[in-house]
Amino acid sequence: MTAPLRLGIAGLGTVGVGVVRILRKRAALLSARTGRDISISAVSARDATKDRGVNLSSYAWEDDPVALATRDDVDVFVELMGGSEGAARDATEAALAAGKHVVTANKALLAIHGQALAEQAEAAGLMIRYEAAVAGGIPVIKALLEGLAGNEITRVMGVMNGTCNYILTRMEADGLGYEALFEEAGKLGYLEADPTLDVGGIDAGHKLAILSSIAFGTRVNFDAVELEGIQRIELEDIRQAADMGYRIKLLGLAQRTARGLEQRMQPCLVPANSPLGQLEGGTNMVVIEGDAVEQVVLRGPGAGEGPTASAVVGDICDLARGMRVPVFGQPATTLEAARPAQSGLPAPYYLRMALMDKPGALAKIATALGEAGISINRMRQYGHSEPTAPVLIVTHKTTRAALDMALSAMQETGVLAGDPVALRIENL
Amino acid sequence: MTAPLRLGIAGLGTVGVGVVRILRKRAALLSARTGRDISISAVSARDATKDRGVNLSSYAWEDDPVALATRDDVDVFVELMGGSEGAARDATEAALAAGKHVVTANKALLAIHGQALAEQAEAAGLMIRYEAAVAGGIPVIKALLEGLAGNEITRVMGVMNGTCNYILTRMEADGLGYEALFEEAGKLGYLEADPTLDVGGIDAGHKLAILSSIAFGTRVNFDAVELEGIQRIELEDIRQAADMGYRIKLLGLAQRTARGLEQRMQPCLVPANSPLGQLEGGTNMVVIEGDAVEQVVLRGPGAGEGPTASAVVGDICDLARGMRVPVFGQPATTLEAARPAQSGLPAPYYLRMALMDKPGALAKIATALGEAGISINRMRQYGHSEPTAPVLIVTHKTTRAALDMALSAMQETGVLAGDPVALRIENL
Numbered sequence: 125m126t127a128p129l130r131l132g133i134a135g136l137g138t139v140g141v142g143v144v145r146i147l148r149k150r151a152a153l154l155s156a157r158t159g160r161d162i163s164i165s166a167v168s169a170r171d172a173t174k175d176r177g178v179n180l181s182s183y184a185w186e187d188d189p190v191a192l193a194t195r196d197d198v199d200v201f202v203e204l205m206g207g208s209e210g211a212a213r214d215a216t217e218a219a220l221a222a223g224k225h226v227v228t229a230n231k232a233l234l235a236i237h238g239q240a241l242a243e244q245a246e247a248a249g250l251m252i253r254y255e256a257a258v259a260g261g262i263p264v265i266k267a268l269l270e271g272l273a274g275n276e277i278t279r280v281m282g283v284m285n286g287t288c289n290y291i292l293t294r295m296e297a298d299g300l301g302y303e304a305l306f307e308e309a310g311k312l313g314y315l316e317a318d319p320t321l322d323v324g325g326i327d328a329g330h331k332l333a334i335l336s337s338i339a340f341g342t343r344v345n346f347d348a349v350e351l352e353g354i355q356r357i358e359l360e361d362i363r364q365a366a367d368m369g370y371r372i373k374l375l376g377l378a379q380r381t382a383r384g385l386e387q388r389m390q391p392c393l394v395p396a397n398s399p400l401g402q403l404e405g406g407t408n409m410v411v412i413e414g415d416a417v418e419q420v421v422l423r424g425p426g427a428g429e430g431p432t433a434s435a436v437v438g439d440i441c442d443l444a445r446g447m448r449v450p451v452f453g454q455p456a457t458t459l460e461a462a463r464p465a466q467s468g469l470p471a472p473y474y475l476r477m478a479l480m481d482k483p484g485a486l487a488k489i490a491t492a493l494g495e496a497g498i499s500i501n502r503m504r505q506y507g508h509s510e511p512t513a514p515v516l517i518v519t520h521k522t523t524r525a526a527l528d529m530a531l532s533a534m535q536e537t538g539v540l541a542g543d544p545v546a547l548r549i550e551n552l
Numbered sequence: 553m554t555a556p557l558r559l560g561i562a563g564l565g566t567v568g569v570g571v572v573r574i575l576r577k578r579a580a581l582l583s584a585r586t587g588r589d590i591s592i593s594a595v596s597a598r599d600a601t602k603d604r605g606v607n608l609s610s611y612a613w614e615d616d617p618v619a620l621a622t623r624d625d626v627d628v629f630v631e632l633m634g635g636s637e638g639a640a641r642d643a644t645e646a647a648l649a650a651g652k653h654v655v656t657a658n659k660a661l662l663a664i665h666g667q668a669l670a671e672q673a674e675a676a677g678l679m680i681r682y683e684a685a686v687a688g689g690i691p692v693i694k695a696l697l698e699g700l701a702g703n704e705i706t707r708v709m710g711v712m713n714g715t716c717n718y719i720l721t722r723m724e725a726d727g728l729g730y731e732a733l734f735e736e737a738g739k740l741g742y743l744e745a746d747p748t749l750d751v752g753g754i755d756a757g758h759k760l761a762i763l764s765s766i767a768f769g770t771r772v773n774f775d776a777v778e779l780e781g782i783q784r785i786e787l788e789d790i791r792q793a794a795d796m797g798y799r800i801k802l803l804g805l806a807q808r809t810a811r812g813l814e815q816r817m818q819p820c821l822v823p824a825n826s827p828l829g830q831l832e833g834g835t836n837m838v839v840i841e842g843d844a845v846e847q848v849v850l851r852g853p854g855a856g857e858g859p860t861a862s863a864v865v866g867d868i869c870d871l872a873r874g875m876r877v878p879v880f881g882q883p884a885t886t887l888e889a890a891r892p893a894q895s896g897l898p899a900p901y902y903l904r905m906a907l908m909d910k911p912g913a914l915a916k917i918a919t920a921l922g923e924a925g926i927s928i929n930r931m932r933q934y935g936h937s938e939p940t941a942p943v944l945i946v947t948h949k950t951t952r953a954a955l956d957m958a959l960s961a962m963q964e965t966g967v968l969a970g971d972p973v974a975l976r977i978e979n980l
Binding site for chain 1 (some may be wrong): 869
């Protein structure tokens with residue numbers, strides 16, 4: 125039997141504790157599966173005194189994650205602290221510099237510094253594995269990196285932020301407003317420390333940028349993700365969408381086009397009876413399309429102690445088995461810097477806006493659309509008591525560029541109260 | 553760069569040709585992803601003269617797959633002939649004996665001889681990979697073997713025979729009978745050479761036996777799969793199921809129970825609005841449940857040139873990258889011989905039978921159920937013109953053992969015309 129694989133685990137929140145629990149409870153099984161023992165040499169977290177419900181006394185304690193990452197008795201640095209900067213980044217770089225493989229659940233770190241870290245790791249013959257960074261327990265990184273390696277990937281889509289999906293699902297199911305559910309999600313511990321990461325679509329955007337890189341052989345480029353959160357979605361939007369047979373989902377999509385790499389993470393209307401439309405609560409779904417495999421759909425829990433720890437331990441097993449795969453599927457130095465492209469594919473759009481209650485206001489809006497070449501499928505102005513009049517418009521298919529032109533012309537008419545909400549309708 | 557990985561491909565049907573096509577078309581991409589060239593040294597098939605629409609002139613030709621498998625210029629034997637005996641088995645054994653890794657799409661071979669082959673391979677430090685053997689393009693073997701290696705798997709379920717699902721879906725959609733669709737499936741080339749493999753549930757049973765072995769660390773045991781085909785499903789069953797909000801699917805399920813390992817592949821009623829119920833045509837779905845990950849669902853094309861070749865090439869890439877994983881996830885010699893167990897979990901059942909048109913016939917049937925402790929949820933006797941009367945019964949929850957007792961008592965009453973159809977109702 126090979127020598128044990130020795131871990132240093134930094135970060136003992138839900139996921140870290142989950143990993144420790146699996147490694148203790150399933151030691152014999154993991155050893156049978158990988159052909160060697162997997163041991164924990166040392167752990168690190170902010171507070172050494174906190175009771176985490178798991179016995180850590182047999183592991184060395186390090187206050188400093190960099191010290192942990194570079195210990196002689198650590199073969200693999202397991203980074204579960206999170207955050208693209210500070211301790212997580214420092215310790216990951218230090219681990220690689222010290223010749224340690226890295227397993228991480230940190231999507232922000234990889235979405236921002238993935239290219240540099242991958243180059244550093246590969247130059248030293250080391251692995252960075254990050255199954256837990258995207259879509260929790262779903263083995264989607266492995267599917268893309270390995271299982272579908274025979275494909276030229278044509279498109280990746282998915283719902284990858286459980287918190288947003290939880291809020292959107294509950295809005296429809298219980299008729300509650302966004303604000304109330306945002307507060308509830310916070311109390312339930314579903315929100316990141318900075319909630320904008322979740323509801324602003326940033327967390328999901330990080331995940332999409334990582335998937336894009338593997339799928340298309342491109343340098344991870346989070347800045348190029350067209351990003352929009354769910355903060356402006358109102359109960360009225362959910363209801364209108366439902367009336368038309370749709371649900372609103374924070375949908376990510378990445379594809380190569382003739383103009384460049386399209387990456388977007390935005391609330392969209394998707395058919396209520398489609399697999400993505402039926403996705404409830406914290407469940408994630410990723411759709412991968414390749415030239416050979418056609419379409420593969422993966423669904424599972426997007427977060428939580430067990431599922432996320434399952435992904436981390438899967439990565440640890442890969443390392444224990446001696447697996448060697450480039451961080452993003454091909455050597456980092458060969459990844460292409462793709463030109464970012466806005467979606468050129470026309471789609472119908474759902475628009476909601478508030479108009480000043482003046483004669484001719486609606487005509488001005490309709491004219492702005494018409495002049496941008498956008499025809500209207502449905503339009504509805506509400507009876508109202510406020511000084512502004514809510515108007516809903518569903519357009520026929522149009523490009524985002526034409527829509528942006530129309531929206532900007534609308535602003536110039538002076539009849540809009542505030543910015544319109546514009547949601548793409550994806551007939552998947 | 554490492555030396556090329558040299559393949560010998562035996563079997564040039566749809567899948568074999570698909571593999572050759574991908575390897576030619578994506579040579580640069582595969583080389584970037586695996587760090588080495590993947591080349592074909594030689595091929596083998598029954599007919600050397602047949603035009604397969606792909607240029608094979610640069611590869612050596614072997615009439616004998618055993619000769620192919622043992623060539624000096626072959627590192628990996630790719631077995632795409634099929635069949636549990638004869639050439640496929642001989643050549644696979646010969647390849648392993650000659651120190652070659654094996655990639656295969658052959659579920660029958662692994663379901664019947666998997667244990668012996670795995671022991672032979674592992675004793676020689678060789679790999680057998682078989683992603684294409686189960687659920688076509690879906691990377692489910694990889695998910696179970698590697699991605700979910702941190703889990704104790706609790707249950708595996710799925711719809712894994714596209715042909716059966718195609719027939720059952722079309723019966724409902726187009727109101728066509730089983731016989732007509734069986735004929736059509738044959739004409740479309742959807743059926744195996746021996747169609748019983750498909751419609752008898754054998755092919756799907758092979759796949760389930762393979763998944764069970766990985767999931768539960770047990771010796772693959774196809775003989776222990778409780779097996780039932782779809783041949784006796786009538787349009788009337790499909791309609792009755794639909795009336796109650798169900799669809800009939802050839803559903804596989806494997807789980808460990810206190811009494812042993814339960815493996816069954818049978819037509820079942822599943823809720824029409826459940827993910828399994830919504831599965832259409834040739835699409836496959838596998839549901840994996842583990843103690844940490846909770847539930848992961850994988851969906852994709854279960855057959856076809858592209859998807860199956862995608863799975864084969866994924867395996868080849870794993871070997872090119874030097875991956876080493878035991879054939880069934882832990883060393884074959886450590887796999888346990890599990891005691892087979894019939895399902896003990898009670899479920900409602902759907903029963904259809906034909907009764908002799910005699911006074912008291914229905915009462916005798918009801919009595920047989922009552923004496924086995926089975927209570928009736930619904931019962932319906934049809935108006936009819938035949939000499940026998942069709943009767944449908946939906947029971948409350950009961951065990952398979954109690955039901956078998958009732959069915960055997962019914963036979964003894966002498967009022968049954970033929971064997972009843974009994975389908976489990978799975979409220980997933």
